[in-house]
Amino acid sequence: MKKKKPLRVPVTQGLKDIYALDMRTAYQAASMGRFTVESFGRLAAAISVVRSALEQKQTRIEGAIETLDETIATLLAVRQRGDATDVWEITESERPSVMDGIDMAEQCIGTLDVALLAQTADMLLASVSASQAG
Numbered sequence: 001m002k003k004k005k006p007l008r009v010p011v012t013q014g015l016k017d018i019y020a021l022d023m024r025t026a027y028q029a030a031s032m033g034r035f036t037v038e039s040f041g042r043l044a045a046a047i048s049v050v051r052s053a054l055e056q057k058q059t060r061i062e063g064a065i066e067t068l069d070e071t072i073a074t075l076l077a078v079r080q081r082g083d084a085t086d087v088w089e090i091t092e093s094e095r096p097s098v099m100d101g102i103d104m105a106e107q108c109i110g111t112l113d114v115a116l117l118a119q120t121a122d123m124l125l126a127s128v129s130a131s132q133a134g
Contacts, residue, residue: 030090050105071101
């Protein structure tokens with residue numbers, strides 16, 4: 001008996017728009033001096049979900065994971081400063097890295113499927129919750 005291939009539900013334009021809105025709105029807030037821990041969280045979560053989903057899918061998009069890793073490293077520095085000073089900002093020198101990550105995430109999200117994104121988001125949320133509880 002043939003093994004059935006799982007149903008792949010492609011990411012719709014609406015879902016792409018939601019991710020883009022979360023990332024770009026947070027970036028715009030940072031550029032305008034209105035960056036908050038909440039907008040940071042939305043940006044970091046969107047980038048992390050796309051990056052982790054690409055890794056699970058074993059993407060062949062050249063440079064995608066590396067670009068997103070650089071962005072995540074930049075966001076970790078932003079978080080460390082924000083946690084220490086309660087001032088949330090993306091510095092001028094950090095902005096190109098963050099923008100590259102946003103652009104790459106938007107480019108790659110269409111190669112993923114809805115179930116993979118949802119499962120990845122749930123997995124990352126559970127991981128963060130477990131690390132905060134422990």
